[in-house]
Amino acid sequence: QVHLAESGGGVVHPGRSLRLSCAASGFTFSSFGIHWFRQAPGKGLEWVAVIWYDGSKKYYTDSVKGRFTISRDNSKNTVYLQMNSLRVEDTAVYYCARDGRSGSNFPDNWFDPWGQGTLVTVSS
Amino acid sequence: DIQMTQSPSSLSASVGDRVTITCRTSQSISDYLNWYQQKPGKAPNLLIYSASTLQSGVPSRFSGSGSGTDFTLTISSLQPEDFATYYCQQTYSTPPWTFGQGTKVEI
Numbered sequence: 001q002v003h004l005a006e007s008g009g010g011v012v013h014p015g016r017s018l019r020l021s022c023a024a025s026g027f028t029f030s031s032f033g034i035h036w037f038r039q040a041p042g043k044g045l046e047w048v049a050v051i052w053y054d055g056s057k058k059y060y061t062d063s064v065k066g067r068f069t070i071s072r073d074n075s076k077n078t079v080y081l082q083m084n085s086l087r088v089e090d091t092a093v094y095y096c097a098r099d100g101r102s103g104s105n106f107p108d109n110w111f112d113p114w115g116q117g118t119l120v121t122v123s124s
Numbered sequence: 125d126i127q128m129t130q131s132p133s134s135l136s137a138s139v140g141d142r143v144t145i146t147c148r149t150s151q152s153i154s155d156y157l158n159w160y161q162q163k164p165g166k167a168p169n170l171l172i173y174s175a176s177t178l179q180s181g182v183p184s185r186f187s188g189s190g191s192g193t194d195f196t197l198t199i200s201s202l203q204p205e206d207f208a209t210y211y212c213q214q215t216y217s218t219p220p221w222t223f224g225q226g227t228k229v230e231i
Binding site: 044045046047050059060061062095097100106107108109110111112113114115116117 | 153154156158160162166167168169170173174179211213215216217218219220221222223224225226
């Protein structure tokens with residue numbers, strides 16, 4: 001059974017750092033790209049970052065470029081999101097999700113499954 | 125970035141109703157359009173990919189259509205478990221891969 005589980009969320013002050021983890025199981029981890037999304041309270045979904053199945057490419061949404069870093073450890077079946085210089089507007093539930101198709105083949109791709117999410121609150 | 129506009133933003137419907145949600149994109153995206161369902165406090169769940177392909181395990185009352193800039197998600201006979209928020213999302217462009225603002229389906 002394909003499963004993703006996020007961890008590492010919590011309450012932090014503005015300007016501080018946090019590292020989220022996304023642990024995967026039930027599939028050949030090294031064959032799939034992994035994404036991070038977020039959803040601010042009462043708002044819609046926002047794509048945040050992706051790492052290619054082999055780690056060769058990483059992309060970020062503009063608002064987190066230079067502050068967030070995505071990485072993966074294929075030996076641990078885990079993807080990380082290092083979040084630095086956190087802002088109040090980064091407050092959200094953060095989800096990780098897998099590419100629907102292996103090999104990071106875009107544009108014909110989708111996001112499935114998703115983890116249950118982890119809440120990040122940035123507040124003074 | 126490709127802009128995604130869903131309509132309506134919310135709707136009220138009854139069990140058994142036929143429900144249609146529309147998604148319009150700011151430029152042509154061929155059929156690289158996916159639909160997700162999200163219930164309160166839960167993660168999104170993939171319903172439809174590539175505009176019209178039903179994800180495994182999703183009930184057949186859900187269907188998707190469209191290509192280019194105009195897309196539709198249809199629920200043929202609304203069930204109690206379908207009350208949720210629905211999002212369209214494109215993967216046509218280079219990142220960021222954008223979502224519509226969501227359509228909340230209420231009783």
